[in-house]
Amino acid sequence: MAKQIPHVDYLELGDKPHLVANECTSCGARFFDRRNACAKCFKNDFKKVAISTDGILKSFTIVAFAAPGVPVPFVAGIIDCGGTSVRGNVVNTEPSPEKVTLGMKLRLTTFGIGTDEEGTEAIGFGFEPA
Amino acid sequence: MASDDIWILGIAMTKFGKHSDKDIVDLGSEAAIAALADAGVTMADIGILAAGNLMGAGAGFGQQLQKQIGQTGIPVYNVANACATGATALRTAIMAVKSGEVRMGLAVGAEKLSGAGLLGGGGVSKKDGNKFEPRGRFGSVLPTDGRIGTDTMPGTFAQVGMEYGHKYGGVSFELFAKISEKNHAHSVLNPMAAYQKRFTLDEIMNDMMIAYPNTRPMCSANCDGAAAAVVTSGEVLRTLSKEQQRRAIKVSASVLTTDPYEEACQILPDVNTLTRNAAKIAYEQAGVSPSDLDLVELHDCFATAELVHYDNLMLCPEGGAVDFFMSGATWRDGSMPVNVSGGLESKGHPIAATGIANIWEVCHHLRNEAGDRQIKDAKVGLAHVIGLGSACGIHILERSGL
Numbered sequence: 001m002a003k004q005i006p007h008v009d010y011l012e013l014g015d016k017p018h019l020v021a022n023e024c025t026s027c028g029a030r031f032f033d034r035r036n037a038c039a040k041c042f043k044n045d046f047k048k049v050a051i052s053t054d055g056i057l058k059s060f061t062i063v064a065f066a067a068p069g070v071p072v073p074f075v076a077g078i079i080d081c082g083g084t085s086v087r088g089n090v091v092n093t094e095p096s097p098e099k100v101t102l103g104m105k106l107r108l109t110t111f112g113i114g115t116d117e118e119g120t121e122a123i124g125f126g127f128e129p130a
Numbered sequence: 131m132a133s134d135d136i137w138i139l140g141i142a143m144t145k146f147g148k149h150s151d152k153d154i155v156d157l158g159s160e161a162a163i164a165a166l167a168d169a170g171v172t173m174a175d176i177g178i179l180a181a182g183n184l185m186g187a188g189a190g191f192g193q194q195l196q197k198q199i200g201q202t203g204i205p206v207y208n209v210a211n212a213c214a215t216g217a218t219a220l221r222t223a224i225m226a227v228k229s230g231e232v233r234m235g236l237a238v239g240a241e242k243l244s245g246a247g248l249l250g251g252g253g254v255s256k257k258d259g260n261k262f263e264p265r266g267r268f269g270s271v272l273p274t275d276g277r278i279g280t281d282t283m284p285g286t287f288a289q290v291g292m293e294y295g296h297k298y299g300g301v302s303f304e305l306f307a308k309i310s311e312k313n314h315a316h317s318v319l320n321p322m323a324a325y326q327k328r329f330t331l332d333e334i335m336n337d338m339m340i341a342y343p344n345t346r347p348m349c350s351a352n353c354d355g356a357a358a359a360v361v362t363s364g365e366v367l368r369t370l371s372k373e374q375q376r377r378a379i380k381v382s383a384s385v386l387t388t389d390p391y392e393e394a395c396q397i398l399p400d401v402n403t404l405t406r407n408a409a410k411i412a413y414e415q416a417g418v419s420p421s422d423l424d425l426v427e428l429h430d431c432f433a434t435a436e437l438v439h440y441d442n443l444m445l446c447p448e449g450g451a452v453d454f455f456m457s458g459a460t461w462r463d464g465s466m467p468v469n470v471s472g473g474l475e476s477k478g479h480p481i482a483a484t485g486i487a488n489i490w491e492v493c494h495h496l497r498n499e500a501g502d503r504q505i506k507d508a509k510v511g512l513a514h515v516i517g518l519g520s521a522c523g524i525h526i527l528e529r530s531g532l
């Protein structure tokens with residue numbers, strides 16, 4: 001199989017793709033980016049934790065007008081995955097207010113988003129209706 | 131000497147709109163000269179200049195301004211704090227007067243944003259064919275805007291409004307559009323507004339969708355403009371003329387906050403907690419409660435933002451912003467007039483100018499000089515701005531009573 005690389009380093013691929021957060025070992029605050037310290041308690045010790053792949057949509061917008069090169073429309077959302085908020089797109093459903101509703105149940109899904117010159121495929125994630 | 135007794139001695143704004151023949155120094159100079167004249171003082175009286183400009187931050191806007199309107203060698207603070215830049219410039223001048231270091235300060239905010247288009251979003255796109263290399267704090271191999279949520283301002287603030295709906299029992303596209311309808315209706319009476327056009331609800335809802343539920347008229351208008359204010363202490367004010375004392379406006383509260391840590395605050399900007407915190411401090415500093423306010427100019431960068439700020443500024447019970455709006459309270463003839471200037475949606479949002487321009491609007495009413503759009507007998511007003519990153523500025527203003 002061709003090599004795969006995740007879109008972002010907090011997406012872990014494999015048999016059961018899931019998101020991974022940096023959890024502060026002192027206060028439990030979770031972050032998805034590279035950290036210099038904890039923004040909540042100022043300590044600097046983190047462990048990796050797996051984030052639930054199931055969630056509910058706690059906010060969204062349907063972007064109709066975006067920067068050049070960004071295909072529209074798309075649904076940008078905030079998904080509550082078992083208590084951890086995650087930024088993601090709502091995919092595999094019509095991008096309309098009839099089909100996308102606050103509180104809807106979603107699950108993480110992954111898909112190819114491009115291939116580089118060495119044939120490596122980038123894998124991205126989104127959330128689809130559960 | 132140090133003082134908590136702070137007054138706006140003079141304040142002015144330029145008309146907001148497209149000023150192709152003016153640069154930011156022209157605009158800033160126009161506002162500054164008008165504010166100094168309104169105060170009845172000159173650059174020779176000013177001890178500190180706080181100069182706000184966001185798009186050109188780092189280019190020494192304050193010094194460029196001095197070279198046009200008066201090089202007196204005073205300290206200049208070039209200020210940038212996203213959409214809270216104007217309020218931050220004013221805060222800076224106020225702190226210098228409060229500390230006793232200067233007798234009078236001048237704060238200026240100017241911006242050229244006409245034709246700027248969509249703000250936020252984009253990012254360097256990778257050419258196809260290059261080898262994927264994880265880059266940045268998220269180790270991304272391709273741009274994330276559009277693939278993992280949106281970075282655009284209309285989209286970000288759309289989510290802010292929708293989140294309120296999720297939390298408090300629902301909110302509709304129509305409701306947000308009605309907020310926009312109110313602000314555009316208000317603008318008809320404001321000659322300083324970039325746009326003075328009334329829109330029907332249908333026109334707003336059927337206009338170009340930018341990021342659901344924000345259509346184009348529900349977004350703040352990009353335009354050019356500037357505003358400036360002269361601040362001084364009560365001790366200095368009492369040495370000036372009766373007329374200067376009568377028209378001076380008391381700064382009962384001047385507050386700046388940033389966003390404290392909350393779960394999800396680094397996922398979707400939390401514009402709520404920092405606003406609520408700033409409001410609490412401001413009401414306490416001023417010794418007033420929300421019901422004492424005669425008018426409010428708040429940061430409707432998008433119609434979806436105005437709704438949440440009714441709640442954040444405690445103008446309504448927690449969770450009650452929808453009912454509050456539907457009661458008609460925030461129209462100019464309601465119990466809590468909000469954005470009688472037309473708000474950022476129609477007055478416009480030349481970023482660094484906004485934080486001082488909305489204070490100008492409040493002062494204009496407190497001085498009983500607002501003509502056709504005067505809120506009758508206005509005594510106390512609140513001005514609020516918030517910039518993503520984030521920063522929130524709140525000022526509570528009261529008339530002199532002289």
